[in-house]
Amino acid sequence: MVYIMIAASKPYLMNKHESYSIKYFNISENDEAWGIVVTTVGLQLIPQNSSYPRSQHPESHIFDPKVGRTLKEYQLIYISKGKGYFESESCKRQRIEAGTMILLFPNEWHSYEPDKDTGWYEYWVGFRGVHIDNRVKSSFFSPSSPVFHLGFNSSVICLYKDIVNYAMLERSGYQQIISSIVLYILGSVYYVNKNLKLNDSFVINKIDEARNIMRQEMGTSISPQEIADKLRVSYSWFRKMFKQYTNVSPAQYQANLKHLHAKELLTNTEMNITEIALKLNFETVSQFSSFFRKKEGIPPLQYRQEGRIDY
Numbered sequence: 001m002v003y004i005m006i007a008a009s010k011p012y013l014m015n016k017h018e019s020y021s022i023k024y025f026n027i028s029e030n031d032e033a034w035g036i037v038v039t040t041v042g043l044q045l046i047p048q049n050s051s052y053p054r055s056q057h058p059e060s061h062i063f064d065p066k067v068g069r070t071l072k073e074y075q076l077i078y079i080s081k082g083k084g085y086f087e088s089e090s091c092k093r094q095r096i097e098a099g100t101m102i103l104l105f106p107n108e109w110h111s112y113e114p115d116k117d118t119g120w121y122e123y124w125v126g127f128r129g130v131h132i133d134n135r136v137k138s139s140f141f142s143p144s145s146p147v148f149h150l151g152f153n154s155s156v157i158c159l160y161k162d163i164v165n166y167a168m169l170e171r172s173g174y175q176q177i178i179s180s181i182v183l184y185i186l187g188s189v190y191y192v193n194k195n196l197k198l199n200d201s202f203v204i205n206k207i208d209e210a211r212n213i214m215r216q217e218m219g220t221s222i223s224p225q226e227i228a229d230k231l232r233v234s235y236s237w238f239r240k241m242f243k244q245y246t247n248v249s250p251a252q253y254q255a256n257l258k259h260l261h262a263k264e265l266l267t268n269t270e271m272n273i274t275e276i277a278l279k280l281n282f283e284t285v286s287q288f289s290s291f292f293r294k295k296e297g298i299p300p301l302q303y304r305q306e307g308r309i310d311y
Contacts (some may be wrong), residue, residue: 021044028175043124047119087111090108124252140190141186159181191229
């Protein structure tokens, strides 16, 4: 289960007269085939000095902060106001401030609650499916690192608002759109968190400069070491920071650029294979063909022919 908790500075209310609202969904086989389904959505206001939680849930979701719980589903919780605490099987108890994101995982014990002196306003959405499981297996999210300090994020608030509105209408196909919004939110969380970690302007400027050099020098034999020299940084530092920022090594990034440009030239120009190979600085046509086949799965001439079929 993934529980994502966001603490922000401004609340969004589905209805200004509602203090809580809960909805659980019946899931069809067709919904399951989508790869992700939403199981529940809701909101509740926890005033200062009140018990928590206030709203009623089915037996599978009953929650006592003193005992904690585990769930069989992923959940995404948004705290729009207030402060509190969070802990899980893989994460020690810690303070939750405004702008905090927390992830919990299926079958992972967890507990959280607002401060008595602040209360909080929370939104949640429960979900499950192979699309979420695959992201966890690929280590985009981990039980050992469930807390993210993102700050106030208006785009996430808008996305959560969309989930609530679609869910309340419950029109045909609503499951597919609200579950896809959940995936978008997770992507937004990953993007924001990664860029907050890599917010060193010196690093970002050097990586941007390196990528610009790679594009300009695509038809040359410039090496990552030579790029590092142009940037006036050590190659070991350059390679480490580039991969940390882009998830690929400088050499892989250069190869990907050549691959993309080769496809563009094959599709949009009349250049023959030999001319394209020379333009991209391959020593022989055979070397270019081998490179392209490894990247695309088919030789360049076949790619050109398939791309120009007149339907």
